Amino acid sequence: MGMRTIPQNIPHDLVALIEKLRSWLCSAEFKARHRVRAQDFTRQRQLTFTVVMLFTLQKTVKSIQRHLHEFLDELAGGQLYEPVTSGAWTHARAKLKHTAFEELNRECVLPWIYGPQASRPMRLWHGHRLLGVDSSLVRLPNHRQLFEQFSPVEVSNQSGQTGIRYPEARMSVLYDLNNRVALDGRLEPSSLGEVELAIEQLKQAKAGDVLINDRGYTGYEYLAWHHHLGLHLIARCSRACFRAAQDLFRLNRAGRSLQVKLFAPAHVKVQLRQLGLPLELVVRFVSLRLPTGELEVLVTSLLDPVEYPTQEFLEVYHRRWNHETFYGMVKGRLDLENFTGETAEAVRQDFHSTLLVANLESVLSAPAEDALKEQSAGHLHPKQVNRAVCYHALKDQLLELLASQTPAETVLAKLQKLFLNAAVSVRAKRKVPRPKSSLSRGYHFQKRVKKFVF
Secondary structure, three states, rough: OOOOOOOOOOOHHHHHHHHHHHHEEEEHHHHHHHOOOOOOOOOOOOOOOOHHHHHHOOOOOOOOHHHHHHHHHHHOOOOOOOOOOHHHHHHHOOOOOOOHHHHHHHHHHHHHHHOOOOOOOOOEEEEEEEEEEEEEEEEEEOOOHHHHEEEEEEEEEEOOOEEEEEEEEEEEEEEEEOOOOEEEEEEOOOOOOOHHHHHHOOOOOOOOEEEOOOOOOOOOOHHHHHHOOEEEEEEEOOOOOOOHHHHHHHHHHOOOOOEEEOOOOOOHHHHHHHEEEEEEEEEEEEEEEEOOOOEEEEEEOOOOOOOOOOOOHHHHHHHHHHHHHHHHHHHHHHHOOOOOOHHHHHHHHHHHHHHHHHHHHHHHHHHHHHHHHHHHHOOOEEEEEEHHHHHHHHHHHHHHHHHHOHHHHHHHHHHHHHHHHOOOOOOOOOOOOOOOOOHHHHHHHHHOOOOOOO
């Protein structure tokens, strides 16, 4: 007989979150802030402001027309409804601004994690939030407007240019690695550098936060911005960066900690002065041995070796992997690149609604996650929720959750049972080989094999 899971009482603040989302989706003030023109969404139509928002959130890889039929049938609750064409949907979504999804995330969802009313304690490391900022390239639909607003990319092969072009964007997300929420998301032309974009997003963090960065985010100016904003960082060094890091790589010994004063390169001093950034920084370099035997060197602004022992950095830097799995979920399971429109606004609606859905899943599955952790404490393989199942359940219950008269407690209790029913085991030391596949195998997987949540 398997482990018995008993749903916990639904936290009052989680109920308050759903009631707040329901209220905002129907708010005239919220609608006025996020419609393109004052006359939009004023006539009595089936595709109202709220319906367009919910339809966008209930993501799918089905055809728009098929999704419309299923969505409106569910919304009608078994009553007869007037079918809507995909063309009508295209016109309706053109009246909506993507900023609506950003505001719901910023004003409703994030306060549940970080606000004083949150019942679940925030997950911290030495009293710090652990954040990551990273970017990923996104292929957009082949449409003229997207070529104008994003970056055109020429496709080439071993014979040279093929004559094929497509628009490409860079998505960059400031992500809470412990609490699994996206604090800020940007979708910009891929020609915009990832570090330049990350610097803009650092301003959304708070003093005392620790940013965990991959290689490529270790330039002097990037480090100086952390100091200027009162942020800390832990970043992985390449073999070609600071001299102190190069010395540690040559020494090839783990467990070393070295405090160093860095000086601004001469060619950027004028720019740094104009920005009010320091021309000198004191940082710490630590060397660690990966399980593969490879030496890793990190640079950090956490200077105290007693409060932040060198051996802790290997485990804490590994948490950056949560950012990679987040992108894997967004681009894989939620299939972000299967965009539902060909305009810049439609693409941004899909992007920001995806971030909102991902954050909602993190928030709504938290009670089930905590219950499984408590029930399987001490087990060889502790339990955790199955994220794919959580997204399925959230999609299936979205209309009842946000657009019905059903008490929020009832819908949330149903979701918790669904989350708990599909727990998976955590095998912390399992090593799965990651062979590098060819481009043709990758294309075959994307086109014919990959399974989607929505």
